[in-house]
Structure formats: structure tokens, C-alpha cells
Amino acid sequence: MLQRKSSIDTEPMTLNLDQIENAREEAIVGVSGNVAVECRNLCFSVSTRQGISVPILRDCSFRIPSGQLWMLLGPNGCGKSTLLKILAGVVNPTSGNVFVEKPKNFVFQNPDHQVVMPTVEADVAFGLGKYHDMSQEEVKSRVIKALDAVGMCDYMQRPIQTLSGGQKQRVAIAGALAESCKVLLLDELTTFLDESDQLGVIKAVKDLINAKKGRDVTALWVTHRLEELEYADGAVYMENGRVVRHGDAATISKFIKVKQSSYIEQIGSS
Numbered sequence: 001m002l003q004r005k006s007s008i009d010t011e012p013m014t015l016n017l018d019q020i021e022n023a024r025e026e027a028i029v030g031v032s033g034n035v036a037v038e039c040r041n042l043c044f045s046v047s048t049r050q051g052i053s054v055p056i057l058r059d060c061s062f063r064i065p066s067g068q069l070w071m072l073l074g075p076n077g078c079g080k081s082t083l084l085k086i087l088a089g090v091v092n093p094t095s096g097n098v099f100v101e102k103p104k105n106f107v108f109q110n111p112d113h114q115v116v117m118p119t120v121e122a123d124v125a126f127g128l129g130k131y132h133d134m135s136q137e138e139v140k141s142r143v144i145k146a147l148d149a150v151g152m153c154d155y156m157q158r159p160i161q162t163l164s165g166g167q168k169q170r171v172a173i174a175g176a177l178a179e180s181c182k183v184l185l186l187d188e189l190t191t192f193l194d195e196s197d198q199l200g201v202i203k204a205v206k207d208l209i210n211a212k213k214g215r216d217v218t219a220l221w222v223t224h225r226l227e228e229l230e231y232a233d234g235a236v237y238m239e240n241g242r243v244v245r246h247g248d249a250a251t252i253s254k255f256i257k258v259k260q261s262s263y264i265e266q267i268g269s270s
């Protein structure tokens with residue numbers, strides 16, 4: 001496992017090649033504090049029935065600073081979900097290093113796959129069941145705080161099946177927050193949602209990142225929607241299993257837009 005970077009460098013004098021590369025990366029991504037997520041030379045391959053190894057992720061490296069909302073973007077099949085599953089610990093990489101600050105929590109694409117209890121309150125409290133010595137007061141207080149963070153406090157007693165898709169996503173995020181999670185891994189949460197629900201979920205995540213500055217909750221949000229980048233601090237852009245660019249959201253947005261327009265020009269001229 002990678003070591004967390006200290007915010008204060010006490011021996012800055014002689015840099016070896018690795019340190020120079022780190023400094024270059026930090027200049028690119030603007031990392032100034034602690035790192036919440038880091039991948040270094042991450043590879044993942046699967047084997048076909050004929051025993052041929054097929055690379056899915058190729059040499060992926062990037063860092064996400066604590067307390068920020070980052071997006072993971074790229075064309076269909078480029079490896080976003082696979083990378084997120086590795087960060088979540090659901091899948092093991094073939095090689096390379098991964099660090100994700102703990103506790104971490106993974107929220108899935110389909111809201112119906114993750115809300116399991118009959119009411120909102122019971123659902124958010126569900127994950128706390130494993131802490132056997134936690135008092136009822138503590139459970140209640142965590143549930144209220146978590147629902148408050150995603151703007152769902154007024155829905156505590158609501159039956160889950162009466163919620164919209166976006167409200168279910170926010171309840172799922174509250175469940176992760178109730179467990180004091182430090183890193184939220186969010187897989188295309190807006191895929192099944194209508195426009196107003198999409199906006200509601202992304203704003204809820206952005207608000208909680210802003211509100212928790214002291215506690216430094218970090219979120220990595222997988223998306224196809226370029227317009228969602230406006231809510232992000234930073235982004236990782238992938239193509240064909242590789243991290244092509246990573247850095248601040250405005251730079252990545254510009255990079256993708258230039259790519260898209262040159263692609264459209266190419267189609268137009270052929």
C-alpha cells in the first residue's frame with residue numbers, strides 16, 4: 001500500500017527521479033494537502049478461455065487530494081467501472097499500487113440495487129448494525145446528520161418505495177456517510193435519473209464535500225456527462241484502459257471539448 005503524502009516536506013533538497021516525477025504530477029493535479037486516492041502504474045487484465053491475457057487497464061496513475069469532488073470520464077468501455085471496482089476493493093489489480101483512504105464506500109448505478117430497508121431511517125441506519133456497541137442515540141444522531149448532509153431529513157419516516165430514483169441515491173449516499181466514510185466511490189449515479197433528479201444528486205454530493213471541508217470527505221464520480229464537470233474540482237479522463245489526462249476540472253473539460261470538436265471536424269471532412 002502506498003504511503004500517504006505528508007503536507008509538509010521536511011527534506012526538499014536533493015530529488016531523485018521518482019521525486020521529480022511526483023513533483024511534476026503534483027504540479028499537474030494541484031495536490032497540496034493529503035491524498036485520498038492514489039493509483040500508481042495500475043494494470044488489470046482478464047484471461048480468455050484460450051488463456052490469452054486481455055488488458056483492461058493499462059498503467060493507470062493519478063492522485064486525488066482529500067476533500068474534493070473528482071469525476072472519472074471516458075468513452076464507453078474505456079475501463080471506468082473496472083477502475084472504480086479496484087478502488088472499492090471489489091476487484092484486485094493485476095499489478096501496480098492503489099491507496100484509498102478508509103473508511104470508503106461504493107454507491108452503485110441503479111438506485112434500486114442499494115436501498116434495502118422499508119423506511120429511509122431504517123435504511124440509513126442499516127450499515128451501522130455491525131457496530132454492536134453503538135447506542136441507539138448515536139445511531140439516531142448519525143442518521144439525522146447523514147440525511148441532513150444530502151437534504152433528506154424531512155423524509156426519515158418515508159417508505160423507500162415512495163421515493164424517486166434521485167432520492168433513493170441520496171439515501172444510499174447518506175448510508176455511506178452515516179458510517180463516517182472518508183471516500184465515496186460513485187458509479188454513474190445519474191444514469192437512471194431524470195434531469196432534475198440528476199442535478200439534485202450531484203448538488204447534494206457537491207454540498208456535502210463543501211460542508212465537510214474540516215472532515216475532508218472525498219468523492220470520485222464516474223460519469224458520461226461532460227456538463228457534470230462544472231461541479232467537480234478535478235477529473236480523470238480515460239481512453240482504451242489508459243489515463244490520458246488528469247487535473248483540474250476546467251482543464252480536463254477544455255481538453256475533452258477540443259477532442260470532440262476535432263473528431264466532429266474529421267467526420268465532416270471524410
Ligand SMILES: Nc1ncnc2c1ncn2[C@@H]1O[C@H](COP(=O)(O)OP(=O)(O)OP(=O)(O)O)[C@@H](O)[C@H]1O
Nearest residue numbers: 046047056074075076077078079080081082083224
Ligand atoms: N471480467 C471481465 N471479463 C472480460 N472483459 C471485461 C471484464 N470486465 C470488464 N471487461 C471489459 O473491459 C472493458 C472496460 O469495461 P468497464 O465496464 O470498466 O468500462 P466503462 O468505461 O465503465 O464502460 P461504460 O461507460 O460503458 O460503463 C470493456 O470492454 C469490458 O467489456
